[in-house]
Amino acid sequence: MTSLRDVAERAQVAVSTASAALNGTRPVAAATRLRVERAAEELGYRPNLLARGLQSKRTRILALLFPAPHSGFGPTEMQFATGAAEAARELGHHLLLSPEHADPIEELRHLTGLGLVDGVLLMEVRLDDERARFLSGAGVPFAMIGRTRDPAGIDYADIDFAATAGDAVAHVAGLGHRKLAFFNLSAGTYAAQYGPSIRAGAEFAAAARQAGIGYVGDFRPGSAEEGGEAFDRLLAEHPDVTALAVMDDHAAVGVIAAVARRGWRIPEDLTLLLVLSSARVAEMFHPRLTTLEPPSAELGRLGAQMLIDRLRGDGPPRQRLVPCRLVAGDSSAPPREGVTS
Amino acid sequence: MTSLRDVAERAQVAVSTASAALNGTRPVAAATRLRVERAAEELGYRPNLLARGLQSKRTRILALLFPAPHSGFGPTEMQFATGAAEAARELGHHLLLSPEHADPIEELRHLTGLGLVDGVLLMEVRLDDERARFLSGAGVPFAMIGRTRDPAGIDYADIDFAATAGDAVAHVAGLGHRKLAFFNLSAGTYAAQYGPSIRAGAEFAAAARQAGIGYVGDFRPGSAEEGGEAFDRLLAEHPDVTALAVMDDHAAVGVIAAVARRGWRIPEDLTLLLVLSSARVAEMFHPRLTTLEPPSAELGRLGAQMLIDRLRGDGPPRQRLVPCRLVAGDSSAPPREGVTS
DNA sequence: GTGAAAGCGCTAACAT
DNA sequence: ATGTTAGCGCTTTCAC
Numbered sequence: 001m002t003s004l005r006d007v008a009e010r011a012q013v014a015v016s017t018a019s020a021a022l023n024g025t026r027p028v029a030a031a032t033r034l035r036v037e038r039a040a041e042e043l044g045y046r047p048n049l050l051a052r053g054l055q056s057k058r059t060r061i062l063a064l065l066f067p068a069p070h071s072g073f074g075p076t077e078m079q080f081a082t083g084a085a086e087a088a089r090e091l092g093h094h095l096l097l098s099p100e101h102a103d104p105i106e107e108l109r110h111l112t113g114l115g116l117v118d119g120v121l122l123m124e125v126r127l128d129d130e131r132a133r134f135l136s137g138a139g140v141p142f143a144m145i146g147r148t149r150d151p152a153g154i155d156y157a158d159i160d161f162a163a164t165a166g167d168a169v170a171h172v173a174g175l176g177h178r179k180l181a182f183f184n185l186s187a188g189t190y191a192a193q194y195g196p197s198i199r200a201g202a203e204f205a206a207a208a209r210q211a212g213i214g215y216v217g218d219f220r221p222g223s224a225e226e227g228g229e230a231f232d233r234l235l236a237e238h239p240d241v242t243a244l245a246v247m248d249d250h251a252a253v254g255v256i257a258a259v260a261r262r263g264w265r266i267p268e269d270l271t272l273l274l275v276l277s278s279a280r281v282a283e284m285f286h287p288r289l290t291t292l293e294p295p296s297a298e299l300g301r302l303g304a305q306m307l308i309d310r311l312r313g314d315g316p317p318r319q320r321l322v323p324c325r326l327v328a329g330d331s332s333a334p335p336r337e338g339v340t341s
Numbered sequence: 342m343t344s345l346r347d348v349a350e351r352a353q354v355a356v357s358t359a360s361a362a363l364n365g366t367r368p369v370a371a372a373t374r375l376r377v378e379r380a381a382e383e384l385g386y387r388p389n390l391l392a393r394g395l396q397s398k399r400t401r402i403l404a405l406l407f408p409a410p411h412s413g414f415g416p417t418e419m420q421f422a423t424g425a426a427e428a429a430r431e432l433g434h435h436l437l438l439s440p441e442h443a444d445p446i447e448e449l450r451h452l453t454g455l456g457l458v459d460g461v462l463l464m465e466v467r468l469d470d471e472r473a474r475f476l477s478g479a480g481v482p483f484a485m486i487g488r489t490r491d492p493a494g495i496d497y498a499d500i501d502f503a504a505t506a507g508d509a510v511a512h513v514a515g516l517g518h519r520k521l522a523f524f525n526l527s528a529g530t531y532a533a534q535y536g537p538s539i540r541a542g543a544e545f546a547a548a549a550r551q552a553g554i555g556y557v558g559d560f561r562p563g564s565a566e567e568g569g570e571a572f573d574r575l576l577a578e579h580p581d582v583t584a585l586a587v588m589d590d591h592a593a594v595g596v597i598a599a600v601a602r603r604g605w606r607i608p609e610d611l612t613l614l615l616v617l618s619s620a621r622v623a624e625m626f627h628p629r630l631t632t633l634e635p636p637s638a639e640l641g642r643l644g645a646q647m648l649i650d651r652l653r654g655d656g657p658p659r660q661r662l663v664p665c666r667l668v669a670g671d672s673s674a675p676p677r678e679g680v681t682s
Numbered sequence: 683g684t685g686a687a688a689g690c691g692c693t694a695a696c697a698t
Numbered sequence: 699a700t701g702t703t704a705g706c707g708c709t710t711t712c713a714c
Binding site: 044046047048050053061064066074075077078081082086089095096097098099110113114224249253256257283285286 | 385387415418419
Binding site: 354355356357358361367368369370373392394395396397398456 | 684689690691
């Protein structure tokens with residue numbers, strides 16, 4: 001391991017000068033800087049991050065708190081991680097993947113106490129999130145992918161549910177549908193105050209109201225089986241529904257099966273939208289479902305960027321909402337004939 | 342930040358004694374140790390990892406080199422990461438997620454030069470992997486999830502393709518099938534010497550031969566469209582095939598569509614197996630496909646464990662092969678009648 | 683069994 | 699503009 005001292009010796013300067021020459025922390029004569037840079041180059045010098053961090057109190061390491069594989073665990077979560085890791089890298093930082101388990105607070109206390117990370121990135125944020133509260137209280141810089149109920153003063157990147165719901169409703173309304181149903185995430189996630197569950201529900205209702213079309217939003221199937229049941233009940237109670245937006249992948253599977261059992265076809269008899277699911281998943285269906293694809297990688301990137309900006313200095317907190325992208329598949333079409341509404 | 346000095350002061354001992362008491366690196370009187378431990382406890386002392394690492398040359402940080410999202414990017418890759426992160430955590434280590442891009446070697450040189458990580462975990466290993474060669478040459482401890490062609494002396498955890506193929510063949514043979522086809526990963530992955538592609542191909546052929554059943558293995562559809570075409574060609578050339586194992590999720594989608602177009606049904610007319618795909622994905626199909634689910638999380642765990650063991654001391658390299666788990670779905674059944682073989 | 687002191691590699695005063 | 703000095707918080711000789 002070649003150290004800064006080696007470089008300094010070779011360039012015939014003091015260590016502090018070598019340091020300054022490489023970091024630009026204080027003026028250095030052009031000639032000197034050149035000598036130092038050449039020496040560093042020739043020796044293949046790499047600054048020791050530990051030494052630097054010990055001194056400067058900044059490690060340039062971010063931690064991504066990763067929830068235990070409970071509920072959903074699709075490409076979405078993964079892309080938060082990869083997006084964040086890539087952005088961090090581009091900005092000269094590193095990303096620690098920190099699996100969260102039993103006691104997330106103890107976990108955080110440990111992680112931040114070690115002096116290893118400069119800041120924390122939170123995902124799967126709940127409306128009332130104890131982790132966010134803890135970090136705020138502890139004065140640890142952090143940013144969220146998602147957001148709490150009242151995220152004032154906190155950096156975050158989240159899905160723009162209002163715009164997403166608006167796009168979805170506009171899509172089906174544009175096709176002529178007059179009544180839309182929405183299958184939210186499982187009751188469990190809703191009860192857990194999971195942001196997307198709550199917000200998507202509210203925004204779809206609002207968007208439908210605003211567009212002046214009928215709306216049914218009180219189903220929360222969390223599995224294929226529940227999805228099928230929910231669909232049957234939906235049509236029993238609301239036979240005039242012609243379009244359905246589903247949040248849970250597995251519920252969608254059940255819906256599709258139920259549609260087939262009924263002798264119906266997609267999209268002729270039902271327009272089906274998949275919400276918050278990746279295009280990769282949508283391609284697994286037949287027909288390929290129209291999808292509102294979450295900007296997962298971008299949210300991850302944004303989260304990391306915001307956090308790093310925050311560490312660099314302090315501007316006002318940045319709060320970004322990014323809508324899902326509507327990827328048209330083969331599951332949307334004008335409403336079926338003979339609907340009595 | 343409370344430091345070891347604070348603890349030492351409060352316990353009325355020298356810093357070195359406090360250190361020894363907490364780490365057990367040298368004998369300390371029971372009474373003294375107790376005082377130190379209590380002081381540490383009361384002050385909420387957390388050792389500074391940077392300082393410790395600077396001194397000891399060991400950071401207890403592992404890097405997981407994460408390939409850029411090119412080919413497949415499913416739950417499998419993600420579970421390598423989470424499995425490894427969890428195992429690392431349990432063993433007192435941390436996992437750095439290091440996205441790999443353009444020049445992986447430069448990447449590695451950088452990463453290891455920083456003195457930040459003790460070892461590297463490789464995934465998506467090719468038969469002839471330059472990263473493995475570089476790490477070996479540089480003397481950087483590493484372990485692989487997957488393995489090179491000649492992994493002698495290197496720790497790795499990989500799928501037991503022989504056992505997996507054996508299980509799959511036994512499954513279909515047990516149902517009475519006499520001829521099995523295998524759709525490998527895309528031609529691109531094969532050309533890239535991607536381990537699973539090569540090994541699964543070879544082992545399925547071997548297992549079929551050994552079981553004495555017919556075998557067709559020269560298809561490599563990498564998309565739904567190619568999957569459908571491959572299936573049509575397969576039946577044109579081998580009308581007596583009654584069972585099919587598919588590696589690529591999307592190809593499976595195409596196969597299912599092609600089966601339906603033909604007026605066939607699964608499993609009555611075709612037994613369909615999904616190989617190396619997660620149960621989560623298999624559940625998206627109708628009927629739910631029988632799957633050979635890769636032990637992804639376990640491979641990640643094993644990789645991390647091996648690497649940590651290696652860092653702790655040196656025993657002989659550990660090389661573990663873990664078979665896929667056969668998860669029976671509703672896509673396997675005895676062969677259709679009237680097959681002329 | 684315990685304390686004092688050196689030093690890991692670096693940055694940041696403080697001198698010059 | 700450059701060199702000297704003092705640590706960052708810890709582990710580890712080396713004395714006692």
